[in-house]
Amino acid sequence: xxxxxxxxxxxxxxxxxxxxxxxxxxxxxxxxxxxxxxxxxxxxxxxxxxxxxxxxxxxxxxxxxxxxxxxxxxxxxxxxxxxxxxxxxxxxxxxxxxxxxxxxxxxxxxxxxxxxxxxxxxxxxxxxxxxxxxxxxxxxxxxxxxxxxxxxxxxxxxxxxxxxxxxxxxxxxxxxxxxxxxxxxxxxxxxxxxxxxxxxxxxxxxxxxxxxxxxxxxxxxxxxxxxxxxxxxxxxxxxxxxxxxxxxxxxxxxxxxxxxxxxxxxxxxxxxxxxxxxxxxxxxxxxxxxxxxxxxxxxxxxxxxxxxxxxxxxxxxxxxxxxxxxxxxxxxxxxxxxxxxxxxxxxxxxxxxxxxxxxxxxxxxxxxxxxxxxxxxxxxxxxxxxxxxxxxxxxxxxxxxxxxxxxxxxxxxxxxxxxxxxxxxxxxxxxxxxxxxxxxxxxxxxxxxxxxxxxxxxxxxxxxxxxxxxxxxxxxxxxxxxxxxxxxxxxxxxxxxxxxxxxxxxxxxxxxxxxxxxxxxxxxxxxxxxxxxxxxxxxxxxxxxxxxxxxxxxxxxxxxxxxxxxxxxxxxxxxxxxxxxxxxxxxxxxxxxxxxxxxxxxxxxxxxxxxxxxxxxxxxxxxxxxxxxxxxxxxxxxxxxxxxxxxxxxxxxxxxxxxxxxxxxxxxxxxxxxxxxxxxxxxxxxxxxxxxxxxxxxxxxxxxxxxxxxxxxxxxxxx
Amino acid sequence: xxxxxxxxxxxxxxxxxxxxxxxxxxxxxxxxxxxxxxxxxxxxxxxxxxxxxxxxxxxxxxxxxxxxxxxxxxxxxxxxxxxxxxxxxxxxxxxxxxxxxxxxxxxxxxxxxxxxxxxxxxxxxxxxxxxxxxxxxxxxxxxxxxxxxxxxxxxxxxxxxxxxxxxxxxxxxxxxxxxxxx
Numbered sequence: 001x002x003x004x005x006x007x008x009x010x011x012x013x014x015x016x017x018x019x020x021x022x023x024x025x026x027x028x029x030x031x032x033x034x035x036x037x038x039x040x041x042x043x044x045x046x047x048x049x050x051x052x053x054x055x056x057x058x059x060x061x062x063x064x065x066x067x068x069x070x071x072x073x074x075x076x077x078x079x080x081x082x083x084x085x086x087x088x089x090x091x092x093x094x095x096x097x098x099x100x101x102x103x104x105x106x107x108x109x110x111x112x113x114x115x116x117x118x119x120x121x122x123x124x125x126x127x128x129x130x131x132x133x134x135x136x137x138x139x140x141x142x143x144x145x146x147x148x149x150x151x152x153x154x155x156x157x158x159x160x161x162x163x164x165x166x167x168x169x170x171x172x173x174x175x176x177x178x179x180x181x182x183x184x185x186x187x188x189x190x191x192x193x194x195x196x197x198x199x200x201x202x203x204x205x206x207x208x209x210x211x212x213x214x215x216x217x218x219x220x221x222x223x224x225x226x227x228x229x230x231x232x233x234x235x236x237x238x239x240x241x242x243x244x245x246x247x248x249x250x251x252x253x254x255x256x257x258x259x260x261x262x263x264x265x266x267x268x269x270x271x272x273x274x275x276x277x278x279x280x281x282x283x284x285x286x287x288x289x290x291x292x293x294x295x296x297x298x299x300x301x302x303x304x305x306x307x308x309x310x311x312x313x314x315x316x317x318x319x320x321x322x323x324x325x326x327x328x329x330x331x332x333x334x335x336x337x338x339x340x341x342x343x344x345x346x347x348x349x350x351x352x353x354x355x356x357x358x359x360x361x362x363x364x365x366x367x368x369x370x371x372x373x374x375x376x377x378x379x380x381x382x383x384x385x386x387x388x389x390x391x392x393x394x395x396x397x398x399x400x401x402x403x404x405x406x407x408x409x410x411x412x413x414x415x416x417x418x419x420x421x422x423x424x425x426x427x428x429x430x431x432x433x434x435x436x437x438x439x440x441x442x443x444x445x446x447x448x449x450x451x452x453x454x455x456x457x458x459x460x461x462x463x464x465x466x467x468x469x470x471x472x473x474x475x476x477x478x479x480x481x482x483x484x485x486x487x488x489x490x491x492x493x494x495x496x497x498x499x500x501x502x503x504x505x506x507x508x509x510x511x512x513x514x515x516x517x518x519x520x521x522x523x524x525x526x527x528x529x530x531x532x533x534x535x536x537x538x539x540x541x542x543x544x545x546x547x548x549x550x551x552x553x554x555x556x557x558x559x560x561x562x563x564x565x566x567x568x569x570x571x572x573x574x575x576x577x578x579x580x581x582x583x584x585x586x587x588x589x590x591x592x593x594x595x596x597x598x599x600x601x602x603x604x605x606x607x608x609x610x611x612x613x614x615x616x617x618x619x620x621x622x623x624x625x626x627x628x629x630x631x632x633x634x635x636x637x638x639x640x641x642x643x644x645x646x647x648x649x650x651x652x653x654x655x656x657x658x659x660x661x662x663x664x665x666x667x668x669x670x671x672x673x674x675x676x677x678x679x680x681x682x683x684x685x686x687x688x689x690x691x692x693x694x695x696x697x698x699x700x701x702x703x704x705x706x707x708x709x710x711x712x713x714x715x716x717x718x719x
Numbered sequence: 720x721x722x723x724x725x726x727x728x729x730x731x732x733x734x735x736x737x738x739x740x741x742x743x744x745x746x747x748x749x750x751x752x753x754x755x756x757x758x759x760x761x762x763x764x765x766x767x768x769x770x771x772x773x774x775x776x777x778x779x780x781x782x783x784x785x786x787x788x789x790x791x792x793x794x795x796x797x798x799x800x801x802x803x804x805x806x807x808x809x810x811x812x813x814x815x816x817x818x819x820x821x822x823x824x825x826x827x828x829x830x831x832x833x834x835x836x837x838x839x840x841x842x843x844x845x846x847x848x849x850x851x852x853x854x855x856x857x858x859x860x861x862x863x864x865x866x867x868x869x870x871x872x873x874x875x876x877x878x879x880x881x882x883x884x885x886x887x888x889x890x891x892x893x894x895x896x897x898x899x900x901x
Contacts (some may be wrong), residue, residue: 029874078857089817136880137871153871160872183869183877195790211852221823221867221882228819246848250841264727265806267882271848274857277816279786282857636762649879 002353002390009329009354017658022157026323027666029156033638036262037368038530042209044309045514046370049255054372057240057250057308061298067209067242068289074212078274080285082364084239088118088292093430094232095120095201096127098286102232103199108190110216110223111135112203113151113311114236114290116333116345119265120201131201132193133363134222136186149327150335152260152498157326190222200226204237205311207289210245214287217256219266219357227272235272239294240307245416252310259370260312277485293345302381306341308371315375320644321358324662330358332610337375338355344382353390356382360651360663361518362644380518400524407510411454414483418450430695433591441653444661445692448484455486456526459505462493470500471590474541476555476580478548480684481509488547488684491711492583498544498714499591503545508535513562515649522562529559533572542591544576545583547707549614550649555580556618582614584624584682584706594630600713601632607676608635609667609690610642611683624706625681629690631713638674643667647689664693671701678702679710720803721834721890727807728888731865732878738891741767747889748829749776754793757781757825759817761798763895764831769796785817795821795830795883801847801898802888805840808864809888812851812901819859826862828883833894847898854899 017021042261060067072082085091099107107124109115109131121142133142137154141147143166148154155163164177167185175185192201202223206215214235216223227233243249257263275282298304316322316336327335332343332351337359344352359379366375391397404410410415421431426719431447441447454479473496481488513528532555536544546552558575563569587593608625615621621642629635645654646663667690671679679701681687691703725735734893738744748756758770758780769779773796781788799809809830813819822828852858867882877885878884 032874134881135871136869141872149786153874155871156874163872179872179875180877182872183880187880191790211858213852213858219867220869220871220880222880223817224823224861225881228816228823245843246845246852250845254841261870264731265808266861267731267863267865267868269862271858271860271862273852273859276814276857276859279816543811 003348005350005354006222012329013325013656016329017662021159022326023324023662025156026160026326030317030323032260036473037259039264040258040264041360045629050370050372053255053310053370054253055307056243056251057371059242060242061304061307064239064298065241067244068239070209071207071212071242074209074395075274075287076212078212078273079282080287082287082289083092084289084291086291091118091236091288091290091292092120092123094288095236096123096129098232099124099199100127102198104232105191106192106197107131107199107201108197108226108230109133109138110200110202110218110226111138111154112201112236113148114203114238115201115333116148118290118292120236132197133191134190134193134226136183136220139186139190143170147328147333147473148335149331150313150316151311154510157328159169164526190424191222194225197230199232199234200230201234201236202226204241205237205256206243206249207237207241208243208246208249211273213247213271215253216268216270216272217253217266218268223269224268224270225289227270228669231278232286234286234288235700236288236290236709238290239422240309240486255370256310256312259314259368263580264294297345303341303378304336305373308373309338309342310371312370314368314370318364318368320362320364320646321360321659324659324687330355338373338381341375341378341382349382349386352382353386356386357655358659360644360646360648360656360660362612362648364612364644367616383518383520384522387522392520396519396521398520400521404511404516405524407508410510414450415454418452421449441657444696445664445689446695447692448688451486452484453486454483455489456482456505458486459489462490464493464497466500466502467499468500469502471542472502472504473543473545473586474504474506474536474539475534476509476512476544476546476551477505478546478551478684480688484688485684485705488707491705491707492545492547494711494714495587495707499587499593499596501591504539504541506535506539508538510535512551513558514550514554518649525558526562529562529573531570533559533563533569533576535578537572541579543586544580545586546580547583547682547705549553549582549618549620550685552580552582552614553617580684582618582620584627585618585620588623588626594626597627597631597710597713599632601709603632603634604678605636605676606633606678606680606709607638607671607674608641609638609645609671609679609681609686611681611686612639612644614682615642620682624680626704627710628680631710633709635675636674638670638676640666640670645686645689647685649685652689668693668697668699672699677699678704678709680704680706720837720839723804724807724837726803727805728865729807731807732868733865733886733888735806736887736889738889741772741891742894744831744889744891745769745772745776748773748796749778749816751827751887752794752829753804753827755779755781755788755791757785757789757792757817757821759785759795759815759821762900763798764796766782767894769831779811782875785842789820789824792821792825794827794829795825796831797822798894798901799830799836800851800872800901801836801838801844802832803840803844804837806863806864811843811861812864813859813861814857815853818901822861822863826879826883827885827887829887829889831889831891831894833892833896834890835892835896836898839897850899
């Protein structure tokens with residue numbers, strides 16, 4: 001790993017975290033976005049729309065040669081000149097040489113991420129050609145000498161005061177920081193540019209093979225001017241923008257504005273085909289189709305879905321990491337989740353290396369992606385590739401490869417650790433301070449101590465009396481339940497026994513492997529998957545129940561993926577996935593537990609925190625709410641209930657504790673504002689994070705696993 | 720359909736004016752137009768001699784030298800090929816440069832739309848789009864939905880950045896019922 005690169009990256013994070021206005025702006029934006037997006041999609045079936053885009057884009061990816069040829073044929077028949085640039089250099093060289101040949105001194109540009117991608121402005125400038133950005137946001141960042149911090153709203157990180165100062169330098173006057181005034185200044189200042197420029201350069205949102213035409217989806221009207229006034233129009237178009245037909249173009253138009261800004265449609269959609277009239281003659285239209293890594297991306301079995309992207313920017317809008325540090329930290333040229341993947345393929349893996357680790361894995365982006373891209377899975381894959389190329393760090397390698405794979409050794413070491421922490425805990429179950437260089441870990445949240453006796457060592461002492469059990473289930477505890485919160489295991493047995501189910505604890509179960517997998521150590525994750533499949537299926541249980549949603553995703557998704565090509569394991573992994581179920585869903589769906597627990601609770605105000613992997617991984621969010629409400633709790637929703645709490649496993653301990661701390665603070669604020677006296681959740685990781693944050697900030701709100709709340713309603717265990 | 724179109728247009732900041740007769744539309748234009756009015760060639764508007772009627776009403780109408788006159792013009796007037804109710808969108812074939820200049824540079828854009836040309840949604844628009852493509856070898860087709868807008872500074876919606884600040888749709892029956900003619 002490049003130490004210098006990491007240091008620079010950490011410095012950028014610190015700088016962003018020290019700018020509270022940036023976070024305020026991005027948080028406000030995120031809230032407004034969610035509300036307007038919901039309105040825009042009202043009455044539309046988002047799942048169906050995105051399935052349509054995904055299928056269409058996959059078809060284009062597979063038959064891209066054919067569609068490219070069709071597009072080129074039709075565009076040329078309409079008088080356009082079409083060229084395919086394999087690299088950024090080829091695209092820049094073509095455009096620069098065209099401008100030189102035609103004697104162009106000034107170019108006006110409308111917003112084009114592809115031109116940012118290839119650093120076109122720099123290439124033009126080096127050739128002595130002035131490039132004037134005309135999109136308001138792009139012009140602002142051009143004046144500031146920055147790069148876009150968002151694909152759709154490039155200057156979202158800047159305040160009106162900063163913009164007023166920049167504009168003042170252009171006009172030579174003091175410009176008041178009133179937004180309508182600033183917009184008028186831009187209108188007046190840029191107007192002459194369109195009239196003087198010898199060339200207009202735009203991107204395109206869509207290239208239609210059927211017609212050989214382009215579609216530009218815009219709001220400001222500058223792209224229409226860029227495409228109309230100068231004699232020459234150059235459109236720089238990534239080859240992933242191809243669609244087969246006008247119907248397919250409308251799939252994109254019907255979704256992109258809704259998902260990008262919550263608009264039903266933008267002010268303008270311009271369909272441009274061929275060399276349209278211009279002055280006395282015809283316009284010169286050059287279409288530069290850009291590959292620059294897209295072909296390679298299309299050939300990558302793990303990553304190719306990223307080519308479905310329609311560049312709406314929604315993955316940034318909902319990302320808690322983006323909201324915390326902005327696009328200048330969480331991005332290269334392309335930002336946020338999709339930016340990580342595109343950077344790796346367009347700008348090289350080394351430019352994506354830090355970003356690949358900056359994703360907290362909450363899957364908020366996956367839920368809103370209009371093309372159904374599983375961004376998190378692709379980012380995890382890139383993390384594995386990086387792990388193989390750069391290593392995962394000596395410490396992690398030792399833990400994963402030498403210790404975790406040997407279950408007995410791993411568990412012995414955790415037990416030993418529980419003894420070593422004694423002087424720190426002084427008999428309490430919560431660590432508020434740690435000595436010396438570990439102190440940072442408890443600066444902003446208390447941490448639970450490792451239990452004296454893990455669940456596995458308590459299990460034989462937990463009495464289970466169930467006459468004629470309805471089901472026999474095995475419990476996959478995961479490390480946190482086993483070693484940190486063993487009491488949750490007791491709660492699970494108590495509740496399930498009450499509902500007529502017996503629970504076994506297969507002793508050979510080991511860590512689910514997620515910490516290794518998410519760190520890029522696929523090999524260890526595979527070994528652990530094999531151990532767990534064997535352990536959990538051994539007793540032939542009706543179901544395997546889980547209380548940790550990340551473990552649930554490992555059992556349901558990752559094991560199947562990891563063992564897919566192993567003849568001995570593939571079918572058994574599938575079998576395990578099929579019987580694995582989150583315990584709250586199990587209670588609701590298989591046991592009708594809601595009615596059996598009806599009215600037992602006092603009407604305490606409880607709010608519910610959705611764990612990322614439970615809601616967006618396992619698709620469970622109604623079930624625990626129903627259990628709580630049926631039991632008699634008064635359920636009050638907090639704002640952003642399904643926003644990540646900032647735990648993210650090692651994310652909050654080692655890789656990005658400072659970002660995690662900010663995300664946790666947001667959650668604590670939302671919990672407090674809900675007015676609840678208790679926050680329920682179904683993930684021991686979230687529990688560790690949220691309970692630690694509430695405790696450290698001395699908030700009078702209890703954090704509990706739903707199972708704990710249910711168990712408290714039942715009569716005490718007799719053992 | 721007209722009701723849905725009007726509602727959607729209003730939501731995006733466009734102004735609809737229902738005109739019972741062409742005379743009302745002319746009067747409305749005469750009242751609202753600020754500065755010279757660009758009137759690019761349009762089969763339906765020419766048939767109705769809009770230019771003559773507007774001049775008679777005292778409007779300074781520009782119908783030639785668009786490239787020179789456009790930067791200082793106050794308004795542009797066009798017909799519409801058709802409109803889309805679901806989004807409040809006017810669809811205007813703008814292949815002629817004069818049409819593009821008249822709808823991009825001035826602060827006001829007036830559209831004379833026959834309500835019989837309103838279709839339901841984008842799926843009804845696509846076959847028409849295809850026919851428009853088939854009629855001409857080169858095409859510049861525009862979906863226009865409300866005035867020009869931006870939210871690039873602090874995400875505050877602001878109307879009228881580079882394109883028209885005002886979009887008026889004058890609904891007037893009898894202009895044209897040909898969905899391919901502007």
